[in-house]
Amino acid sequence: MRIERNLLLGIFIGIIIGILLTSTVIHLADTRVCPECYTNFEDACIDEANIIPISDREYFPIVHRALKEAVKSIYIVAFELKYYNKYPKSMENILIEDIIDAKERGLDVKIIVDEYSRKNNAFDILKGKGIDIKYDSK
Known part of the structure; x- marks a missing residue:
C-alpha cells in the first residue's frame, strides 16, 4: 500500500514538472x-x-x-x-x-x-x- 502511494506521488510530481517545463518552453518560443x-x-x-x-x-x-x-x-x-x-x-x-x-x-x-x-x-x-x-x- 505504501509503495503504491509513493508511486502515485512520484507520477503526480513528474506530471507537474512536465507541465512546468512545457510552459517554460512555450514561453521561450514567444520571447525575443x-x-x-x-x-x-x-x-x-x-x-x-x-x-x-x-x-x-x-x-x-x-x-x-x-x-x-x-x-x-x-x-x-x-x-x-x-x-x-x-x-x-x-x-x-x-x-x-x-x-x-x-x-x-x-x-x-x-x-x-x-x-x-x-x-x-x-x-x-x-x-x-x-x-x-x-x-x-x-
Whole structure:
C-alpha cells in the first residue's frame, strides 16, 4: 500500500514538472532572443522562434533541409562545428557546405560557437568564405 502511494506521488510530481517545463518552453518560443556578442545585435535578434525537438538520427536530415530551404537568414549558436578533410562526404562536412551555399545564395548567415576545441574546427573555413562567425567569448 505504501509503495503504491509513493508511486502515485512520484507520477503526480513528474506530471507537474512536465507541465512546468512545457510552459517554460512555450514561453521561450514567444520571447525575443538577441545574442550580445554582436556589436549591432539588433540584426541578430529573433522575434519568433520555432522549437523543433530533434535528436540523434533525426538531426542531420532536419538541419540539412532547413539550411537548404532557408530564404532570408540563418543564425546558428552551437557548441562546435566540425569539418573533416579526411571525410569529405561526412554529414558534418555536408552541413558546413550547406552553410557556405546559403551565404553564396545571399542569405544573412551569423554563427556563434564555443572556443572549446580547435581540432577539425570549421571556424576558419567558414570565416574564409565570408561568413560572420564569432567565438562566444568575444
